Amino acid sequence: MAWAKQLLRVDLTKGTCTNEALNMEWAQSYLGQRGLATKYYVEECDPKVDALSLDNKMIMATGPLTGTCASTAGRYSVITKGALTGAIACSNSGGFFGNEMKNAGYDMIIFEGASKSPVYLMIENDSAQLLDASEYWGQTVWDTEEGIKDKHGDAQIRVASIGVAGEQGVKFACIVNDMDRAAGRSGVGTVMGSKNLKAVAIRGTKGVAVNDPGAFIAAANAGKAVLAENAVTGQGLPAFGTQVLMNVINETGSLPTHNHRDVQFDGANNISAEAMAEPRASDGKPNLVTNAACFGCTIACGRVSTIDREHYTVKDRPEYQKASGGLEYEAAWALGAATGIDDLDALTFANFICNEQGIDPISFGATVGAAMEMFEDGVITDKDTGGIDLKFGNAQALTELAELTGRGEGFGAEIGLGSKLLCEKHGKPELSMSVKGQEFPAYDSRGIQGMGLTYATSNRGACHLRSYTVASEVLGIPEKTDPLETDGKAGLVKAFQDATAAFDSAGLCIFTSFAWTLDDVAPQLDAACDGEWTTDKLLEVGERIWNLERKYNMDAGFTGKDDNLPARLLKDAAKTGPAEGKTCGLDKMLPEYYEVRGWTPDGVPSNETLDRLAL
Amino acid sequence: MIIRIKLYASLGQHLPSGAVKNEADLDLDEGATPVDAFSRLNVPLEQCHLVLINGLFVPPAERPTRALVAGDHLAAWPPVAGG
Structure with a gap:
């Protein structure tokens, strides 16, 4: 259990919603959310597909722990080909939408085709239907979310929607749920807009069943204790x-x-x-x-803020004088x-x-x-x-x-x-x-060398959430490494990439990894889910997911030459600070990275590696 | 000698009066260490999780022994993270 073992397939061209059994064999190999949805996506979509064409699909997916009482277990991801990148896209969001989707009885929703006119998907447990969204087209995320809740007379409905940007084809449009949480990167909202899908609204009350409730509650509580006792997740993140x-x-x-x-x-x-x-x-x-917390989160890192009412942006616009989400660091x-x-x-x-x-x-x-x-x-x-x-x-x-x-x-x-x-x-x-x-996000790879390799090899384009070596190189988590050195970064990046893929596929927030390792995650999954879940299995699943994403990108036309950085970072030395005089030593890290990955010198996963990972 | 002390997040409350934007000058004896600087300002040493001199990490073991020099920028944070 823990998986709902059911997905919803929505054919936007035909206007149909059909339940399907989840492929549980794949679930044992790809876990859920990022991994399992990528497996479905790769199996069903031609790698050469145009991101904004009828043939592209978009999947909203939860993890097996989503909706359970594990800490931070409210996550969902959107998997598709990115409108911004043309590469595999997987954007992860918190808030409460993922929990609602799982509680309606769905591990994932697969959207295919495109509607001729604007629609939104309305799910109320077993009832799923596409409804006319003409009245919301042209409206903001905030108005759409409030409008749908008002229309259905239920403030408990959770909504994920696009704003006008997604309708207009802005390449980095995102999907926003719960007003200020977002599947933010790679243009997944652009893909949603191209399908004339304005919103997904869900009310789910079924609950989520786990295999061994007693063992799961014990494991979840042990995990929460680790988060509470850790100075970063227990004090630093909620406070600052x-x-x-x-x-x-x-x-x-x-x-x-x-x-x-x-x-x-x-x-x-x-x-x-x-x-x-x-x-x-x-x-x-x-x-x-x-501060604020997403569903089930015992960290509560979120910020809620207001703008000075005398500031020029809001002085005559009271609608923006209320408190809302942000700022977060990357933004x-x-x-x-x-x-x-x-x-x-x-x-x-x-x-x-x-x-x-x-x-x-x-x-x-x-x-x-x-x-x-x-x-x-x-x-x-x-x-x-x-x-x-x-x-x-x-x-x-x-x-x-x-x-x-x-x-x-x-x-x-x-x-x-x-x-x-x-x-x-x-x-x-x-x-x-x-x-x-x-x-790029907010870290310069001349001063944090591992992030240069992270960016260059990220399967969804430059991103900090695929391998956050800042944790090690700057913050000393789990152990301190020198941010100005390239030695050892290949193995460090691979370890972060594989572990992150496992966290992202479980239904958990990656911020738990400031305190947890996969040793803390495995017992929770093992108690909740069918099958045996160990740390070693999770590492293997993480590596399998990384290679599956890589293989899809290569089939889509990317090569090792795309594992690169702008010349500015490789040739123009940092002008000030500890990295003064330094460039990013990607050329020193990349060959070793290919080697530890079991890829050819050109960056292609070898047959031996693909066989080992059953790809 | 004068160094620049920078204390952030909850450590900011230990900054001397006159500090601006989490920074202040601090007059220390020659050869003073990060621990000496923190002790002067009653900064709880166990709360100094991340310590940098001129942007470079100072391991915990070196904080009682590493000699500061005039003009150094000494920065400290409690346990923090982000991303």
């Missing part, structure tokens, strides 16, 4: 949130600034966790209102350091708009940063931007572009291409700070 990293990463000289021209930002402290807690002059209240970095903007309220506003319209703040902010560099270099002008003075540090340019990009209008439509296409369009591809078309 992810935003505490702003000063940490700046101090280590690894904070990408001004589109990665610099590695330290003078304004970092102004947009940090410390600044969010500082009482402001106008009303004596801080930006930060409270604050992209909207702030990447653009050279240290106006905390402007960043908070831009982040609200990203949530409201369903755009990934990382790709948005990073693309604005690239556009700012082209503007300052004279490659694009006022005429291109519609009069926006797109200089680094201009907060009004950022907030105006957030609204324009959210609606896919004006120069916002250009930003909505993402940095790769935008920079190529203007003849400056080298200014896109991306891998496989996806923009």
